[in-house]
Amino acid sequence: MKNVLPYLLLLTILIYPFNFLKSQHVGIENAGKYDRFLIKNVMLIDGKGTPMKGPNDVIVEKNKITAITNTKTGKDAYANEKHFIDGTGMYLLPGLINNHVHIHERPNCTLEYLYKLWLACGITTVRDVGSDIELTLADRQKSQMGYLTAPRILIYMVVRNKDIKGAIAQIREFKKMGADGIKIFGMDKEVREAVLAESHVLGLKVAHHVGVEETDARDDIQYGTSTIEHWYGIPDAALIGSQNFPSWYNYNNENDRFRWAGSLWKEADPVRLEKILKGMVDHHVAWIPTFAIYEANRDLQRAQTQPWFNEYLHPTLANYFSPSPQNHGSYHWNWTTTDEKNWKENYKIWMKAVKDFADMGGLVGAGEDAGFIYMMYGFTYIRELELMHEAGFHPIDVMMNATGNNAIILGFEDQIGRIKEGFLADLILVEGNPLENLKYLYPTGITVVEDGVVKTKGGVKWTIKDGIVYDAVKMLADVKQIVEEAKNK
Numbered sequence: 001m002k003n004v005l006p007y008l009l010l011l012t013i014l015i016y017p018f019n020f021l022k023s024q025h026v027g028i029e030n031a032g033k034y035d036r037f038l039i040k041n042v043m044l045i046d047g048k049g050t051p052m053k054g055p056n057d058v059i060v061e062k063n064k065i066t067a068i069t070n071t072k073t074g075k076d077a078y079a080n081e082k083h084f085i086d087g088t089g090m091y092l093l094p095g096l097i098n099n100h101v102h103i104h105e106r107p108n109c110t111l112e113y114l115y116k117l118w119l120a121c122g123i124t125t126v127r128d129v130g131s132d133i134e135l136t137l138a139d140r141q142k143s144q145m146g147y148l149t150a151p152r153i154l155i156y157m158v159v160r161n162k163d164i165k166g167a168i169a170q171i172r173e174f175k176k177m178g179a180d181g182i183k184i185f186g187m188d189k190e191v192r193e194a195v196l197a198e199s200h201v202l203g204l205k206v207a208h209h210v211g212v213e214e215t216d217a218r219d220d221i222q223y224g225t226s227t228i229e230h231w232y233g234i235p236d237a238a239l240i241g242s243q244n245f246p247s248w249y250n251y252n253n254e255n256d257r258f259r260w261a262g263s264l265w266k267e268a269d270p271v272r273l274e275k276i277l278k279g280m281v282d283h284h285v286a287w288i289p290t291f292a293i294y295e296a297n298r299d300l301q302r303a304q305t306q307p308w309f310n311e312y313l314h315p316t317l318a319n320y321f322s323p324s325p326q327n328h329g330s331y332h333w334n335w336t337t338t339d340e341k342n343w344k345e346n347y348k349i350w351m352k353a354v355k356d357f358a359d360m361g362g363l364v365g366a367g368e369d370a371g372f373i374y375m376m377y378g379f380t381y382i383r384e385l386e387l388m389h390e391a392g393f394h395p396i397d398v399m400m401n402a403t404g405n406n407a408i409i410l411g412f413e414d415q416i417g418r419i420k421e422g423f424l425a426d427l428i429l430v431e432g433n434p435l436e437n438l439k440y441l442y443p444t445g446i447t448v449v450e451d452g453v454v455k456t457k458g459g460v461k462w463t464i465k466d467g468i469v470y471d472a473v474k475m476l477a478d479v480k481q482i483v484e485e486a487k488n489k
């Protein structure tokens with residue numbers, strides 16, 4: 001074998017320019033959709049909890065997947081395709097769906113930074129749950145038409161009106177504006193009941209950021225919420241009486257709020273908790289736990305020193321993250337070893353609850369909630385998948401939560417989240433098998449040793465959204481440049 005290597009190398013060098021010429025038509029930013037292209041000789045990891053298969057050839061025509069064939073048995077059927085991506089050694093997955101984002105524009109940090117980070121991380125759909133409505137509506141349309149380098153955008157508009165009449169009027173207005181759903185939080189019981197009833201009439205899905213407040217998961221079960229975001233209202237519904245807060249606890253002080261949230265799960269009564277989880281399953285309330293966004297609470301140093309910060313963290317975000325009572329989520333002052341210990345225990349019970357919920361038949365989705373608490377866009381989503389694995393999900397099921405299950409949550413399970421003929425061409429090509437190591441999904445890759453050589457391997461190489469091919473490596477390079485320029489200002 002060793003003797004063949006130099007010849008193989010020579011052959012590769014000779015063939016390379018031709019490959020380059022052929023493939024340079026593919027993957028140019030904003031190049032528009034190709035009438036037709038081939039992804040050849042690639043391993044498939046679908047979004048339905050099924051094992052990997054392949055190698056396969058996949059044909060994309062305009063924005064749809066139109067054919068999937070076995071590379072070996074269908075030999076040379078596609079030998080003359082004009083546009084192709086060679087998928088040899090790569091893994092094809094449905095585009096990742098990020099079901100909890102905020103498209104926040106911040107001073108000196110344009111949305112290009114967010115969008116390119118998401119595409120670099122293989123995210124082809126985002127569900128916005130609260131930001132500037134006008135702006136996201138405009139970008140949603142541009143993205144849909146292929147004019148904007150960005151994932152698909154779905155908008156769940158936040159109901160801010162707190163009385164019944166006002167809230168109803170607001171969601172009717174949202175429906176007219178073209179909302180994909182609504183998001184509610186901090187709503188009193190009778191308003192919730194009315195709002196949920198109206199949203200069912202209008203056919204709008206409802207995401208509930210369930211804090212420690214007047215309503216909890218029992219209300220989500222009773223009135224029919226589509227998704228519970230985060231987690232608080234679930235253990236809260238399983239408490240006997242109130243949580244054991246000290247007299248001076250102030251909910252509006254985030255330092256208090258997040259410190260004591262770290263003891264919430266262990267105060268939940270296990271028998272009551274099981275009933276709540278079962279109620280959620282029976283009433284089709286899905287759960288987007290957003291594990292990663294709280295990770296600073298259990299390991300502050302880890303969160304503050306993430307390896308990609310150096311090159312990819314925008315200075316505006318870095319500034320926002322540093323402790324300050326003025327910024328949401330920047331509450332890490334006087335954070336103690338005991339707080340971290342409490343949160344580590346908290347995570348264990350929380351993760352078990354999420355896994356139990358899934359095992360009972362509940363639908364679990366993945367979302368990042370980045371832009372707060374030291375969490376960068378895109379990278380946090382990949383971390384979320386790692387934490388789902390930590391919660392006990394097999395990597396195959398983790399990928400299903402990220403794709404097929406998230407598509408069900410959005411109500412688009414017949415269009416995205418799968419690698420299937422007739423589905424939209426939202427696909428990613430990864431260098432390295434994410435079922436072997438989820439870290440291969442990080443766009444910066446990981447260090448490996450192959451044939452005695454230390455090298456960097458992995459990352460999403462191509463992100464295909466609606467048939468448009470994006471060079472994920474270039475997306476990341478663009479982000480690096482944006483950050484560099486912002487630092488030099």
Ligand SMILES: [Zn+2]
Nearest residue numbers: 100102129369
């Ligand atoms: Zn959020």
